Amino acid sequence: AQKITQTQPGMFVQEKEAVTLDCTYDTSDPSYGLFWYKQPSSGEMIFLIYQGSYDQQNATEGRYSLNFQKARKSANLVISASQLGDSAMYFCAMREGDPSSGDKLTFGTGTRLAVRP
Amino acid sequence: SAVISQKPSRDICQRGTSLTIQCQVDSQVTMMFWYRQQPGQSLTLIATANQGSEATYESGFVIDKFPISRPNLTFSTLTVSNMSPEDSSIYLCSGGQGIYEQYFGPGTRLTVT
Numbered sequence: 001a002q003k004i005t006q007t008q009p010g011m012f013v014q015e016k017e018a019v020t021l022d023c024t025y026d027t028s029d030p031s032y033g034l035f036w037y038k039q040p041s042s043g044e045m046i047f048l049i050y051q052g053s054y055d056q057q058n059a060t061e062g063r064y065s066l067n068f069q070k071a072r073k074s075a076n077l078v079i080s081a082s083q084l085g086d087s088a089m090y091f092c093a094m095r096e097g098d099p100s101s102g103d104k105l106t107f108g109t110g111t112r113l114a115v116r117p
Numbered sequence: 118s119a120v121i122s123q124k125p126s127r128d129i130c131q132r133g134t135s136l137t138i139q140c141q142v143d144s145q146v147t148m149m150f151w152y153r154q155q156p157g158q159s160l161t162l163i164a165t166a167n168q169g170s171e172a173t174y175e176s177g178f179v180i181d182k183f184p185i186s187r188p189n190l191t192f193s194t195l196t197v198s199n200m201s202p203e204d205s206s207i208y209l210c211s212g213g214q215g216i217y218e219q220y221f222g223p224g225t226r227l228t229v230t
Contacts, residue, residue, distance in 0.1 A: 043154075044223045046221075047218070047220055050217045050218075110159055
């Protein structure tokens with residue numbers, strides 16, 4: 001079974017509107033972390049936001065917020081007020097287990113977001 | 118946040134040769150990781166680079182093909198050995214200073230002809 005599932009291979013959004021990118025995960029570990037990354041066409045991986053499994057509140061970083069629904073095992077990324085520069089590939093990733101055992105990540109297949117002017 | 122640099126940024130290599138990719142972090146990090154991203158695909162972990170001991174490889178990756186060094190807490194190298202066209206990928210290193218962080222280098226685009 002896939003540990004990280006991103007069901008939207010591609011998404012369009014109008015400039016200045018909000019968009020939600022879906023991510024569901026599968027783990028039996030009570031301790032885990034969820035990450036979102038942006039990968040523009042240049043290929044670099046840009047860290048956007050992090051949510052820990054024990055965090056009580058949804059993570060927010062500027063225009064990015066994470067809609068964390070633990071019971072549903074979902075960690076959707078919400079981008080508000082989309083900008084043309086948001087056009088990129090977006091990856092959801094998970095770190096399982098106690099952080100002291102290592103920080104390796106498992107990635108989803110990604111969602112390509114295109115922002116329309 | 119940690120700033121990670123990689124060299125080279127891209128290379129075109131001939132089949133059968135080897136390429137060593139360098140990864141430098143601007144601060145000490147406990148663990149560094151090497152990922153591969155094949156064209157149009159997601160990232161796959163190759164190995165965890167451990168300082169002072171052998172790297173830990175993921176299933177499907179072996180030391181003879183991808184030898185890794187980690188001489189200190191800020192530097193690591195990945196060698197892609199005896200290359201074939203199937204090794205054409207982006208290779209990325211990552212590391213972080215805490216559980217909330219996992220930063221990536223800009224990647225090395227490798228084309229094998």
